[in-house]
Amino acid sequence: MTGSTPSPFTADDYRARMERAVRAAADAGLAGLLVAPGPDLVWLTGYAPPAVTERLTLLVLAPGQDPVLVVPALEAPDAARAPGASALALRDWTDGKDPYAATAALLGAGGRLGISDNAWALHLLVLQRALPGSSYASLTEALPMLRAVKDARELELMAAAGAAADAAFEEIRTVRFAGRRESEVGADLARLLREHGHEQVDFTIVGSGPNGANPHHEMGERVIEHGDMVVLDFGGLKDGYGSDTTRTVHVGEPTEEERRVHDVVREAQEAGFRAVRPGVACQEVDRAARRVVTDAGYGAYFIHRTGHGIGVTTHEPPYMIEGEEQPLVPGMCFSVEPGIYLPGRFGVRIEDIVTVTEDGGRRLNDTTREMVVVD
Numbered sequence: 001m002t003g004s005t006p007s008p009f010t011a012d013d014y015r016a017r018m019e020r021a022v023r024a025a026a027d028a029g030l031a032g033l034l035v036a037p038g039p040d041l042v043w044l045t046g047y048a049p050p051a052v053t054e055r056l057t058l059l060v061l062a063p064g065q066d067p068v069l070v071v072p073a074l075e076a077p078d079a080a081r082a083p084g085a086s087a088l089a090l091r092d093w094t095d096g097k098d099p100y101a102a103t104a105a106l107l108g109a110g111g112r113l114g115i116s117d118n119a120w121a122l123h124l125l126v127l128q129r130a131l132p133g134s135s136y137a138s139l140t141e142a143l144p145m146l147r148a149v150k151d152a153r154e155l156e157l158m159a160a161a162g163a164a165a166d167a168a169f170e171e172i173r174t175v176r177f178a179g180r181r182e183s184e185v186g187a188d189l190a191r192l193l194r195e196h197g198h199e200q201v202d203f204t205i206v207g208s209g210p211n212g213a214n215p216h217h218e219m220g221e222r223v224i225e226h227g228d229m230v231v232l233d234f235g236g237l238k239d240g241y242g243s244d245t246t247r248t249v250h251v252g253e254p255t256e257e258e259r260r261v262h263d264v265v266r267e268a269q270e271a272g273f274r275a276v277r278p279g280v281a282c283q284e285v286d287r288a289a290r291r292v293v294t295d296a297g298y299g300a301y302f303i304h305r306t307g308h309g310i311g312v313t314t315h316e317p318p319y320m321i322e323g324e325e326q327p328l329v330p331g332m333c334f335s336v337e338p339g340i341y342l343p344g345r346f347g348v349r350i351e352d353i354v355t356v357t358e359d360g361g362r363r364l365n366d367t368t369r370e371m372v373v374v375d
Contacts, residue, residue, distance in 0.1 A: 007046045007083035008018045008153060008239065014084025015042050015168075018067045021146060025061065027335050028142050031111030036119035039312045040139060042240070043147050047082035049075055056099040058124050059088070060106045063228045069292070070103050085337035100130045106126035110134030114142040124146035144317040146310055147330040154356060158311070158333050160351050161198070162364030165235055167241035169367050172347045177251045177374045178226045182206040186219035197237045198243070205233035205246075212248070212347035215304055215339060226252045230374075231260075231339075235314050242314040244335055245365045246351035259371060261298070262348050266369050268292035268338040269350045272306055272320070276336070276354055276361030282324040289338040290322075298340045307335040310353055332356045333364070349355040 021044060025033050035041050037049045037057050049057055055072040057079075068090035071079045076092040079085060091106075093099040097182050100123075107113065110131035115124060117138045128134060139146065140272070150158060165213030171192050177185060186204040206219040212231040224230060228251045235244035239270030248262060286306040293302045310333050318326050320334060335352030352365040 001304055005213075008157065009046065009083060011084055011086045013153075014045055015087035018061055018087065021143070022061050022063055024143050024146055025114055027116070029112060030114045030137070030142060031109075032107055032113050033139070033143075034113055034115040035059035035061065035117065035139075036116040036123070038118040039316075040116050043312050044150055045069065045082055045084035045088065047079055047084065047266045050078055054120070054122065055095075056103070057092075058103055058119075060101075060103060062107060063371075065106070068106055070099055070106075071347075072099075081281060082328060092183060100126045103127065103358060104130040107134070107355050112137060114139050124331065125240050134259070140317060145326065145329075147311050147316065148312070148318055149329050150311060150331075150333055150355070151331065153335075154241065154311070155331065157239050158355065159364050161238040161241050161243035163366075164196035164198060164238050164247070165193065165236065165245045166365055166367045167196045168234065169232070169245065169247055172232065173249060173372055173374055175374075176226045177208075177228075178229060179223065179251070181221050181223055182219040183221055185224070185230075185232075189232065193234065193236055193243075194375065196238075198238045201234075201236040202242075203235060205231060206349060208233040208251075209346060210344050212353075213341040213343050215318070215341060215349065217346065224251060229258055229348065231255070231347050231349050233349065235352065237312075237314070239311055241309045242312070242353075244310055244314050244351065244353060245367070246337055246339075246349045247367060247369075247372065248350065249374045251374055253373060254371060258346065264293060264296040265296060265338055265340055265348045265350050268302075269336055269352070269369065272336040273352065273354055273361055273363065274336060276331055276356055277329055278328055278356060278358065280328050282318050282320050282326050282328065282334075283322050285320040285328075285334075285336060286322055286324075289336065293338060293340060299313045300357065301340045303341060304339065306338055307354075328356045330356050330358050 008269035305321035339349035
């Protein structure tokens with residue numbers, strides 16, 4: 001959250017996050033954490049390097065010592081201006097020096113370390129040589145819930161991002177669909193997300209007619225026709241936090257079958273939402289939604305998980321899928337998005353972002369889930 005957009009969080013907020021990360025690492029049997037540029041570094045420190053380069057930038061977190069950010073000297077001024085910079089020590093290095101030895105010295109004997117999923121293999125391999133007694137686990141594997149539970153301010157930002165995506169849908173449903181390419185409607189969606197405050201658009205899926213049967217079709221040059229079902233799935237980051245919503249519209253009046261499939265998905269989405277409450281395993285949300293689709297005879301056409309976590313990225317743990325026994329905790333945010341995809345014909349998906357409350361769940365998207373007819 002560096003750059004022109006001021007962070008809504010204080011140095012104390014970032015300090016508390018780093019302390020929380022160290023405790024979680026210790027509980028997971030890790031000797032420390034190595035955090036490379038990416039969403040984890042932004043969440044922990046507020047620092048996003050100006051560019052991704054081959055030069056090592058790494059946040060080192062270990063029990064019993066202050067957080068240290070190893071950073072190239074030419075980027076140190078930017079790092080020092082990060083909103084969480086006062087909560088850590090900067091250790092800069094110049095070209096020609098060995099940053100790996102300096103990093104290794106911060107970690108003692110090494111041991112089992114957590115490392116960002118997006119760390120470069122180049123850096124990891126050299127660190128392994130510098131710390132021969134070390135082993136590594138990805139942060140998603142070792143600490144999947146690190147960013148999952150949002151605090152009150154984060155929830156406010158998530159709600160604002162959801163409201164902005166809702167506003168984009170309310171406008172896109174008024175435009176003409178028939179006779180326009182999917183890519184044109186997708187461009188309208190991206191523009192509307194930005195107009196409603198998104199600094200980053202991550203995806204604009206526009207799947208018309210048979211393309212809607214591909215859940216990740218995104219958008220192409222197909223001309224949308226009267227009689228098409230159109231899946232609209234879009235989102236991105238607003239003030240650093242994610243939106244992601246899906247609504248399926250119909251160009252002109254739908255057939256009885258199309259209405260029936262849409263109703264099944266709507267009922268499944270409602271069932272998934274109603275399954276949300278503290279202590280329930282993530283897989284129960286998937287089971288509740290999937291049961292509705294299966295009972296209606298479309299189980300073979302629901303081909304993806306029911307949901308994914310969302311926060312400073314639009315896809316992150318936890319996942320609403322069979323086998324995920326992680327219990328829901330107040331403050332978690334994730335999608336509930338069942339779908340039915342009939343190959344060669346059409347698809348339907350309905351998605352809301354939901355946050356867990358003390359006694360259930362709260363939707364962060366409020367646009368209608370009924371069939372919307374467009375021109």
